[in-house]
Each structure stands twice: as C-alpha cells, then as structure tokens.
Amino acid sequence: MTQNVSLNQYPNRMLQILVRGFWRLYRPFLLPRVRRPVVEKVDGFSFVVIPTVFNPVVFRAGVMLGRAAGRITLEADERDKTMLDMGCGTGIVGAFAARNGFRVTSVDINPDAVRVAKANALLNDQTDRITVLEGDLFAPVTSQSFDLVCFGPPYFKGPPKGDPLSQAFWSEGLIERFCHALHNHLNPNGRALVHLSTDGDNEGFLQFAHDAGFDISVFARKNYLNEIMSVYELRLPRATVA
Numbered sequence: 001m002t003q004n005v006s007l008n009q010y011p012n013r014m015l016q017i018l019v020r021g022f023w024r025l026y027r028p029f030l031l032p033r034v035r036r037p038v039v040e041k042v043d044g045f046s047f048v049v050i051p052t053v054f055n056p057v058v059f060r061a062g063v064m065l066g067r068a069a070g071r072i073t074l075e076a077d078e079r080d081k082t083m084l085d086m087g088c089g090t091g092i093v094g095a096f097a098a099r100n101g102f103r104v105t106s107v108d109i110n111p112d113a114v115r116v117a118k119a120n121a122l123l124n125d126q127t128d129r130i131t132v133l134e135g136d137l138f139a140p141v142t143s144q145s146f147d148l149v150c151f152g153p154p155y156f157k158g159p160p161k162g163d164p165l166s167q168a169f170w171s172e173g174l175i176e177r178f179c180h181a182l183h184n185h186l187n188p189n190g191r192a193l194v195h196l197s198t199d200g201d202n203e204g205f206l207q208f209a210h211d212a213g214f215d216i217s218v219f220a221r222k223n224y225l226n227e228i229m230s231v232y233e234l235r236l237p238r239a240t241v242a
Contacts, residue, residue: 040090043067047090047120052112054089054168060229061152062092065195068220068231069150070096084141084185086151086178089168091117091130093150098129102148106132107140110164137174138181145185149192151178155200175205179212183236192234193219199227209234 037050040057043066049055056062074081079101085094088106090113098104104126106117114134121130133140153175160166182192194209196202209216213236220231 042092043070043096045092045095045124047092047095048116048123049090050112050116052164053110053116054113054165056090056092060224061195061197062089064220064222064229065150065152065193065231066092066096068193068195069093069148070100071220072097072100072148074101081147082144082187083148083150084144084146086137086149087153087168088117088132089113091120091132093152094130095120095124095126097148097150098126102129104130105141105144105146106130107135107137108132109134109136110167112164137177138185141185145187145190147187147190149182149185149190150194151192152195153178153200153205155197157201157204175201176208179205179208179214182214182234183212186236190235194232194234195229196232197227197229202230206232213237 035051037048038055040047040049040055042057042063047056049057054062056066069083081102083094083097083102083104085091085097085104085106088094088108089110091106094104094106094117098121106121108114108117111134114132117130117132121127121132154167154169154171156169157172159172160169186192192214194205196205206216209232214234215237217233217235218230219233222229
C-alpha cells in the first residue's frame with residue numbers, strides 16, 4: 001500500500017526535523033550567553049543582560065517585539081504619545097519605541113530587570129524618554145492609560161521555579177489578568193502588541209483576548225521552523241472605544 005505524500009509538505013516536515021535537531025546541538029553553545037553577563041547589540045542599540053534577566057536576542061522574542069514597536073512611526077505632532085513596555089526585561093522594546101518618539105513607561109516584576117532596564121536606558125541615552133518601574137502587571141500604573149502597550153507574556157503555564165528568570169517563562173493566571181485589565185489602560189484608539197510563540201499557549205491567550213472584547217489581527221509573523229513567532233495587534237472595537 002502506497003502512502004500519498006504531498007511533495008510540498010514532505011520537504012517542510014523534513015526541514016523541521018533537521019532544524020529541531022540543529023537547535024538541540026546548538027543550544028549548549030548558547031547557554032554561556034544566558035549564564036553570564038553579556039552586552040547584546042541590536043539595530044544600533046546596546047543592551048546589558050545578566051543571567052537573572054531574559055535575554056531578548058538569544059530567545060529572539062524581545063528583538064521581534066522591539067522591531068514591531070519600531071515599525072510604528074509617529075508624526076511630528078504625535079511625539080508625546082505614550083507607550084507601556086510590560087514585562088520590560090532589558091528594556092529592548094521600550095528602546096525601539098522611544099527612538100520612534102514615544103514616551104515610555106517600562107514595568108517589570110523582577111527587580112533585577114528593573115535595574116538592568118534603567119542601566120540600558122542610560123547606556124542608549126534615552127533616560128529623558130523612558131521611566132522604569134517595578135511591579136506586577138498594571139499595578140505601578142493603576143491610574144494611567146497609554147496609546148501603545150507591548151507585552152511578551154511567559155510562554156508556559158505553571159508557577160515560576162523560584163529564580164527571577166523563571167518568571168519570564170512561567171506564570172499562572174497572568175494572561176487572564178492582563179486581558180481583563182488591558183482595556184482600562186488604553187487611550188481611545190490605542191492598541192496593544194503582544195508577542196506569542198507556538199512553543200506556548202497561543203490559542204489560550206487569543207481566546208482570553210477575544211473574550212475580553214478585543215479585535216485581533218496579525219501584525220508580524222516569522223517561521224523559525226522549530227517555532228513560529230507572531231506579534232498580534234489588539235484593539236477595542238470603535239463602538240466600545242466611543
């Protein structure tokens with residue numbers, strides 16, 4: 001009995017297997033970059049990264065979301081628009097937004113990330129446009145709303161493992177709380193950019209965002225073969241905003 005194999009699908013499947021095998025072999029060479037302090041250089045920026053803070057280059061998520069924020073250009077009369085960099089880590093996403101003209105508030109629950117993000121704002125000469133606060137989700141900005149909110153939530157469901165870095169990968173109830181509170185922190189016609197990966201619970205997040213009343217569209221997407229990363233744009237329907 002012969003099996004009907006699509007000539008288009010078969011090479012892709014084989015390539016996926018090869019790429020996953022490559023990443024298993026390559027991972028040990030990446031580990032030194034997350035186990036010691038390093039300086040990562042991206043698109044004209046320099047970012048100090050320490051082992052207790054998510055590396056936005058090694059794990060690719062921060063670079064992708066930062067570049068997405070960098071695609072949002074402001075007119076000369078819009079350069080005081082506000083942006084919230086949620087779970088800022090090194091501050092890479094806020095740096096791209098600040099370069100575009102946003103006034104940025106960066107928030108992270110990890111005190112090490114707060115210190116690193118402040119240092120990186122200084123390193124990139126952006127302290128006049130970036131404010132960094134410590135806290136859980138929207139708690140440090142309870143009464144504030146923004147024109148743009150960017151967030152790369154942890155991929156995996158479950159309690160963090162106890163070290164600060166694990167908070168960037170594991171969470172319980174975080175995406176529900178984010179989606180439920182987001183509409184209170186968006187200005188009229190504001191939007192959110194959210195980075196997700198097929199390694200995590202894509203569908204779960206999108207369902208929570210849909211249930212919270214947001215219109216959802218794909219802003220950017222890249223297939224790395226071992227995973228597909230997407231940046232989704234969330235907006236409230238105009239009738240809701242009005």
